[in-house]
Amino acid sequence: MNRVIVFLLAAFDALVTVAAGLVVVLAPATLLWVVEFGGLAPWSALWPTAASVWQLGHVVPLEITLPADYLATAGIDPDAASFVLSLAPLAFAGFTAISAARSGRRASRSGAAFTGALAGTAVFAAAAAGITLTAGNAVAHASLTEAILFPALVFGIPALLGALVGEWQDADRGVIAGLRERVEDLPEDWALVPTVIARAGSIAAVGLVGVAALTTAVAIFARGSEIVGLYEAANVDVLGAVILTLGQLLYLPTLIAWALAFVAGPGVSLGVGSTVAASGTTTGVLPGLPLMGAFPESTSPWLLLLALLPVGVGSFAGWVARSFFAADAERVSARIVTALGVAVAAAGSAALLAVLASGSLGPGALAQLGPEPGPVALAIGIEVGVGAGILLLSPRRRARDDGATEAVPTALLEPSVD
Template identity: 55%
Template sequence: MHRLTVVLLAAVDAAIAVAVGIAATLAPLTLLWVVAFGGVADWAALWPAAASIWQLGHAVPLDVELAGAYVAAVGVDPSAESFALSLGPLAFAAFTAIFAARSGIRASRAEAWVTGVVTGSVVVAALSALVAFTSTSAVVTATTWQAVLHPTLFFLIPGVIAAVATEWREAGSGAIARLRDRIESAPHGWGLVPALVARGAAVAVMGLLGAGALVLAVGIFTRGTEIIGLYEAGNVDLLGAIVITLAQLAYLPTLAIWGLAFVAGPGFSLGAGTAVSPAATQVGVIPGIPVLGAVPESTTPWLLLLALLPVALGALAGWIARSRLIALEKDAVARGIGPQLRRPDDDDPIAARLAVTGGIAVVAAAATALLASLAAGSMGPGRLTAVGPEPGAVALAVGLEVCVGAGILLLAPRRREDRVPEAAELDPQGPVWFDTEPIEPLRPPDEHPTGASGTRL
C-alpha cells in the first residue's frame, strides 16, 4: 500500500473516532432539548456539554462551578458549589482505542506502521485541541493540555500496541522483525518468553474483565427491584429515563472494572469511608443512580471463593504457555535441533518457564492497575470525591492470584508424555524416541538387508 494511502486512511480513522464519539453525546442531548423545550436547539449550550462529556470519557478531569443562585434555589449544601468530576464513562475511551488498534494493524500490514500511528495521533490531537478551544463554558472547565493529551494517548498507545503486535507476528523485515528473530533464536526456550508473557497476560486480563462484567450482570439481574425503585424515586418521564439509561450504558466498561476489582478481592468504594468487597460491604447512603442499586447491601463469606477465578485464569494462561513450550521443544527435536533447547545434563529446565510465570503475573497486575486507575475518581462533592477501586490493592491481588495459577501449570514437573528426548537420543546413527515409541532412522540404500538383486530377503 502506498504511504500516502496509509496517511489518508489513518487520518480518516482518527477523525471518525473523534466525530462518532462526540456525536454519540450531541445527538441525544439535541433530541432531549428539542422534545423538552421545543424549537431550535441551543448549540451554544449543547456543544460545550457534549464536548465535556466526551472529554470526561477520555479521563479528562472537569472542574464544575455551579452558580450560587442555583445552589440556593435547589437547596444544595453551599459546599457543593464547586467540585471536581473525574470518574468518566470509559465507553468513549474504549471506542477510540478500538479505532486506534484497527488503524495500527492496517498500517503494519501496509509496512508503514509508524507513519499510520503518528498520523492518526496527530489528527486526534488537532481535533481534541479544536474541541477544547471551542467548548469553553462558565460551568464546566477542563485544563487545556489534559483535554488535548488524554484523547491522544487513548489513540496512540493502543495503536502502537496493535501495530507492534502485528509486526511481531507477521512482518518479514524491519527492525521489529529483526528483533523478533534475534530473540526467538535464544536457546532453551527463552526465545518464546516475550510472546508467551504477552499472550498469557492478555488471557488473564480479558478473562478478569469478562468475570467482572458477569458479576455486574448477576447483580443487575438479582437486584432488579432496587434498580427499578431508584428509577421511580427519580420521578423522571420516559425521555428522562432513556437519557439516564444511555448514560449508564456509557459507564458499563467502568462498572465492569469495578466488578473485576470485586472478583479479585479488594473491591471498590462508593465514597470516602465505604467499601464493597466479598469480605464486607459498608456503603451507607448511595447516590440515587439506578445502576448502583445492583450494589449488595451485605455480602456472604462464600463470595470469597470468587478469588479462585483469577487463579483459574492464571492457570489457563500457564497451560497455554506450557503447551506452546512443549510443542516447540518436540518440534525442534523432530527437526534435529533439539540441543538448542535443552542441555544434556539438564533433565527438566524451568528457567524460561519461571520467567514466563513471573512475566504473566507482572504484566497482568500492571494492566489491572491501569484499568483500576481509569475507573476511579470523583463523581461529586463531599465524600463522593473517592469512588472506585484502589489501583495498588487490585494490582497486588491480581498479581498474586494469577502468579499462583500460572505457576501451578508452568512449574509443575512434566508428565511422561510431555518428556522431550535426551541429547543422547538425538544420535543420527540411532533411533529417536518420542515418548515410548521408537522410530527406525532412514539408512542409505547399501545398508538395507537386501540381496544381490536389490530386493528385500
C-alpha cells in the first residue's frame, strides 16, 4: 500500500483514539451539565476538566492548587492547598495502548510498518499538545513537556511493538526480516528461542492480568457490604453516584495492578502507614472512595497461597513453550534460556504495571499509593520462572512404540490472524 495512505490511516487511528478518550469524559460531564445547570453555564467550561482527566489517564502528573475560597468553605488546612495528583486511571492508557498496537500491526501488513507507527505517534503527540494549549485550568496544571511526551509514549511504544511483531512474522525484506533470517540459521533449538520467549512471555503476562482481575472481582464480591456502606457515607444523589461509579471504573485497571502485587506477595501501599499484603495488613487513613472498601482490614496466612497462582501461570506458559521443542532435543541450555526469558518478560510486565499504577492521590498520607515495582518484579519473576522452569526442564515422554507422540497445541503455534 502507498506510504501516504498508510500515513493517513495511522493518523486517523491516532485521532480516533484521542477523540474516544475525550468522549468518555465529556459524555457524563455533559449529562451533569444539563441536569445540574440546565445548560445555563457555558459548555466550554467542561473542556479544561475533561482535558485534565484525559492527561491524568495518560500518566501526566497534575499540580493541583485549590482556591482560597474553596479551602475556607470546605474547612481544609491551607497546607493541603497544593499537591501533585499522579495516580492514573489506567483505563485511558490501556485503551490507547491497545489501539496503538493494532494500528502498528495494520501498518505492518500494509508494508509500511514504521511509517505508520511514527505517523500515529506524531499525530497523537500533536493532539496532546493541542489539548494542553487549549485547556487552561487554574486548578490543575500540567507541564507542557510531560503533557506531550507521556501521552506520545503511551501511544508510540505499543505502536512500535505492534509494527515490530508484524515485521517479524510477515515481512520478507528489510532489517527485521534480515534479523529473523539470521536467527533461523541458528541450530534448530536456538532458532526457536526468540519466538518461544515472545509467545510464552505474552501468555504469562496476559495470564497474570487475568489472575489479578479474578482476585479483584472476588474481593469486590466478598466485601460488597463495605463498599455499599462507603457509598452511603458519601451522601450523594443518584446522578452523583453514577458519576462516582464511572470514575471508579476508570481506575479499575489500576486496582487490578494492585491486586497483582497483592497476589505476588509484596502488597500495596495505600499511603503513609497503610500497607495491604497477604503477609499482613496495616491500615491508616484511607480515601473515602467506595472501591477502597474492597481492601481487607486484616489478612490470613492462608492468603500467602495466592503466590501459587503466578506459579501456575508460569507452568502454563512453560507447557506452551515446551511444545515448540522436540521431545528428544539435547540442548537443555536453550530451554533454560527460554525459561529465564519468560520469567524476565513476566517480571518486566509486572514492573511496568506497578510503575503505572503508583502515584499520588492527595497531600500528606496520600502522597504515595501503589505497589513498589522492584519487589513486585522480583516476586513475579521468581514465581513465574519456577513454574515455567518445571515444565520446560522436566523429562518429556518419548514417542511410544505405536508411533504416537505427545500432543502439541498446534493452535498456539500459528501466528495470530487479527
